[in-house]
Amino acid sequence: MTLADTNSWTGIREELLRRIHDRIWQPGEQIPHEADLAEEFGCARTTVNRALRDLAESGLVVRKRRAGTRVALNPPQRATLTIPILREEVEALGRTYRHSLLERDFRPLPPMLHGAFQVSLGADVLFLKTLHFADDRPYVFEERYINLEAAPAARDMTFEDVSANEWLVHNAPYSHGDISFFAVNADKTLSRKLDASTGAALFAMERITWTGPLPITHVRLIFAPGYRMRTEI
């Protein structure tokens, strides 16, 4: 083995990876089963299992009971995005964060969201419009709807000191959510707020979170020109 030549599960994973990369095991081909590999490496089956489980998680091998383990035919690229709260993202860049609340009111949910974001009929939601800055330069424009049934305490928050973003993370943890990423053209408002030329292509993210069946918040973040969301695979 190369580096971790111990019988650690990571070491075994590396060796299995090597065999896949070097085409010793072809894509689609079945690889020896756990017991055989355990014997070959002189370790417990549990250890091999751990390594194989990890490879399966990253999509490189496909496992099925009784059918065995085979090298994935089309290993999907699986990228993990870490989306921190904006303040932390800005501060991690070594810049100073601040935000300014542009609007805050209670209103009925706009019909556009009725499908994805189901609140009680006729109930008002809290609407917030916020501009986030990095070193006094606009960074993100945020529009947010908060379901007061899921986070009643939000009614009394001004969200001037602490951003809704951050407050919700601490006060209304979600169980699951949907995220989507897309591009939008800067309209007049956006171009003014984000210091972009009208029509500029802006990177945007939309997110809905729920706690159980109850929607918590719908937020759309539109990033200033030049923003890139990066990750490693």
Next chain:
Amino acid sequence: MTLADTNSWTGIREELLRRIHDRIWQPGEQIPHEADLAEEFGCARTTVNRALRDLAESGLVVRKRRAGTRVALNPPQRATLTIPILREEVEALGRTYRHSLLERDFRPLPPMLHGAFQVSLGADVLFLKTLHFADDRPYVFEERYINLEAAPAARDMTFEDVSANEWLVHNAPYSHGDISFFAVNADKTLSRKLDASTGAALFAMERITWTGPLPITHVRLIFAPGYRMRTEI
């Protein structure tokens, strides 16, 4: 416990999750250690370990040896994107995939990429320009550079039947890579190829993959208007 009231590691994970959501354990607070939890749930420490490891992976708790496990202060949203090869993405939508090769030649690497994509000085790379279709409607515009030192067999491929995308997945597996996502305005070429109005905001992705220290390919994908990349968290 709620649903999986067995002493399975998933059941224990659910219960731990519930306690975090319900603020029984506050953010930043230290939670009981594995041995205690194991005793409480009447299971082996290994099982609790498995559950905690999973929570740590998703960023909800932070673990340190000796220091114990504590609920994360700012649980980062961690989203896993699955990026399949384009053909599979299109076919999964129930549409018919095809692609057409627009350009293919050997050229020196453009200076813009010299930083991120280091090939031998003066070596030519294979440049490909491809348009991907879904049901005969343009779907993605692709510009790709292939390092022939990493994938020499690419020199003899026409990439007319099988896309470079797919061919590389099968023939030049990568060990790691960088991905970034951003927005671009459609210039004249793009708007013509992708059937978009000039200036339209388009979602784009750039990806570099390596095998060890050797760069394999640099690709920029620009999606037709309206594209959204989605995932669940």
Next chain:
DNA sequence: CACGTTAATATGTGCATGCATATTATCTTA
């Protein structure tokens, strides 16, 4: 021969245990 039953098999998971390792607290000693 078709079809349902049964057996074989590979992975999935749980348990008890022991040692490894990182980190913190405590105790020495100059």
Next chain:
DNA sequence: TAAGATAATATGCATGCACATATTAACGTG
């Protein structure tokens, strides 16, 4: 008292074993 050695402790990891479960292959039986 400050600094270094040492002990205590919580998590990390490996082992060996047993049983669960999904899936395939083999087998009967009408």
